[in-house]
Amino acid sequence: MKRFTLVVGLVLVCSVVLTALVSLVWTPFDPIRVVAADALLKPGWPHLLGTDAFGIDIVSRLMIGAQTTLQVGIIAVSIAAVVGVPLGVLAGQGSGWVSEVVMRASDVVYAFPALLLAILFAAAFGGSTWTAMAAIGIATIPAFARVARAGTLHVMASDYVLAARSCGTSRMGIAVRHVMPNIAPLIGVQASVAFATAILAEAGLSFLGLGTRPPTPTWGRMLRDAQNLLFGDPLQSLWPGLAIALAVLGFNLLGDGLRDYLDPQLREVS
Amino acid sequence: MTHTTKVEGRSRWQRLLLAGLVAMGLLTAAACTQQPTVTVKKFVIGASAEPASMDVTTSPSAAGPQVMLYNVYETLVRIDGDGKMRPMLAQSWDISADGRVYTFHINPAATFASGTKVTGSAVVKSQDKLRSDAATTTVLRTQLADVATVTAPDDATVVFTLKNPSQNWLYYMTSTAGIVFDPTLIGEAATKSAGSGPYAWTAWNKGSSVVLTKNAKYWGTAPRFDEVTFRYFTDANALNAAMLAGDLDVISNVQAPEALSQFSDTSKYTVLDGATNGEVTMGFNHQSPALQNQNVRKAITMAIDRAALIKTVWAGKGQLIGSMAVPTDPYYVDLANAVPFNVAEAKALLASSGVAMPTLRIRVPALAYATKSAQFVASALNEIGIKTTVDELPFPATWLDQVYKNGDYDITIVAHVEPRDINKFADPTYYWHYNNPAFQALIAKADTEPTEAAWLADMADAQKVLTDDAAAVWLFMLPNLVVTKNTVTGLSPNAVTLSFDLTGVARR
């Protein structure tokens, strides 16, 4: 059962990644060029899933959309991890007040949900992939800081760290040699879950018209464009909706699968 | 685990559970309740933009007049659905030979909803408010700038003296600039209904709706509904869904024409496709070096297949236009095909211009017609080798600031919905920075022409000048797409005024 979760997650995530990689070099049709005569074709040949209101092939747009989705996820999660993990390790290793300051600051940031932050950013700098990624990334920092701190506290209490400390190894040395390798799996799990959240947040932003600019196709944007046809041509919104749901499902399952698969001891602290 | 925890824990969960069950029960019960039998005749209109204030003279937005004009507030003269001038509070009017003195004869039957008679002095007081109140918008004050004096020799007469003859002034008087307020309530127009129309506004639920109630003492033909509600939707799909669910009688203007196929069942719905004053204008920033070249602008015009654009962007609704005028304008000249779509010629013209084309920044307001048109235009310009980037700017604030005020753009797309707005091209400080002295002279001459015929001739020339110079690309006339339940009658298909005119509307 545990394996099953992991395998399904891996398969879904790999198909998203593969699709994005293939779309870098090949899509069945031009994903941007408007062909007025081909507007709103039903699924068939050569347009397997039909075309949108601009006469653009939906398969091609979905493929390019996978790129944007991964881009948003990777950058947002990187921002969150690069800032959050060192802060969390610092809080876990440091004295009481350092820990307190870091965790309380992270509480304040936590009170700004990604979407709220993104609405403000989008208004300040115009809606774009970058404001969306920055907002999602910043809002996800606390999650990484918490996980890293909890993992660090756990590792710091272990016998081998006590031994290392008694040998006079510096804090930095312990962090690099003992803490980081031990919490890496935890961070991996968190990254996978955060990735899923980032995809959903980007879709929400695109739906509100605050996400990626046209003509770059994104799944959220496709869903937004298709919603006006929801009651007449529901297939138009089915495809991007499914793509979002499957990608989110994939990353969530991957995270869960990893968590169960990895050192069961770490389960307690995550 | 202590005793305290036990009690706290259990009772908290029990209480929460109980509250939840009660709430769900309530919701389910409500869902099953039938609507109570309706005795009041209600009419519900779905609209997209909510008024900023109930005093329509204080906001430039067209959302206020949509509800108020002709329904709550009346004017001396009005424009009917065909664009013709008609009497309203004034039975008739005389114009002096030099075109400077207008004498209006007020209908003796006319009263305000409060019962007060509509008199010449009420018109004078309203004009004082419109012309000198600090809260009145700049647009209105500009429209009334030609007025020298307004006097009321007796209760049934009001005389306007203009500084110079003006072809536009009487037209402005049919809209917000001509509203006559109840003199007893004129100071409280933002909080109280102060008009003489068939309805009075009785509630404004901010973010949601404005409610009009029948004026039982209306001096003209009695209103047909007891209560009219304008419901506001920021989301086009939510508006369509409400109509499809049967919650609305009318969609006042469809914001997503591709959704019209959902209303194709003629046993349930009627779709009206009429004219508006809106020119969807793809404006060039004439300060951008590359766009100062007339051949470049012409090449861009030729590169865009506007017939195909209307089809993909606005579901084939709307009309091709070729200059800054719409077919309901009295001076309209058909220039729709003056610069036909031709990719090969566009490429040749671009090459012959010798301009090294930079990447053009298309910066549009985040409104459906603009963002979709931008996507089409970006693809079309790519075909003739012009690279573009597209920005969607929140409207109005960011667009107004960056494009309108700071001129930070190369191309933008905006529907200019103000009536008879060709004179905007005569203002070199306006955001296009279009500076053509010949055109400016022509517009100035036109307004002061003594005869209508001369005015019409000048205005026809003005449209041709703009087209020949490729001053902008006029993508299409924004259609007035109205969806009604098929039981609704009497709506004008054309939106030639700012008013959503309820006077002729009925339900079978």
Added chain:
Amino acid sequence: MIRRVGARLGILAASLLAASVLIFVVCSALPGDVASVILGEGATPDQLATLRHQLGTDRPLPVQYLSWASGMLQGDFGRSYLSGDSVASLLGPRLAVTFWLVTFSLILALLVALPTGMYAALRRRHWDGFIATALAQIGMAIPAFWAGLLLVAVFAVGLHWLPANGYVPFAEDPGSWAAHLVLPVLALGLIQGAMLTRYVRSAFIDVLNEDYFRTARAVGWTQGRAMVRHGLRNASLSLVTVLGLQLSSVLVGAIVIESVFALPGLGTMLLQVVTQHDLQVVQGTVMFLVAVVLVVNALVDVSYLIIDPRLRGERE
């Protein structure tokens, strides 16, 4: 303990201060000049300057911040630049909409998550428990706004059972009020319920592994009885925390759901005032939402301190 509660409240005050500075800084970075929005086309530079002076937007930023912050301490959240209404009077009627949406959605989420999560935990080694978990995973993966659109398509447009969108105040017509809330609450509550199910499941799996639970089973209690007597009580502690944390996710979900269902709540107002560049209302609304999240989480921590004796002495 009183000292610890006091310390927590002190931290809350500091957090509120930090949040207010953050919000003010971001809002001040917004481009666009509210004066030109108010005056519209054709305003002269003189008129713009006069209006900016009247509104106070020509003052240095620190001065603007202090006047805003000190106003809030006295309960004055500022005035809308556009309409002149006080921010508090704008928030008031919209608050009710968002409050009901969020409250009912949280209740629905709990009603879905508790039984499903408990079941999934108990039967975690069986196929039916696995299906419960899988359903939760699928629910989590569906964007809430899409779920909302589908609900509208089925129950409003298709079956005509419920109004598609909009809002009627309770005082006006309680039946209609409830009918208008059903679909948005379903959309938000079910998706949140799916997220919560995961937490409930793992909280109960933890309990199942505890010694006292095994003891209870060993002395002959049925699994169900042990679950209710021990499991619910112990899991509830971590669940209260999760509910507190979940609040910000529900509030954000509400912003999108309000937009789908054209509900005149805080979310739709926020989106509207951002595009209108009505700074004072943007600031006030965001500050209010953030304050709610911070205060609720502080209350959760404080109630924790009071309830759980193990936390009275030690650090969290």
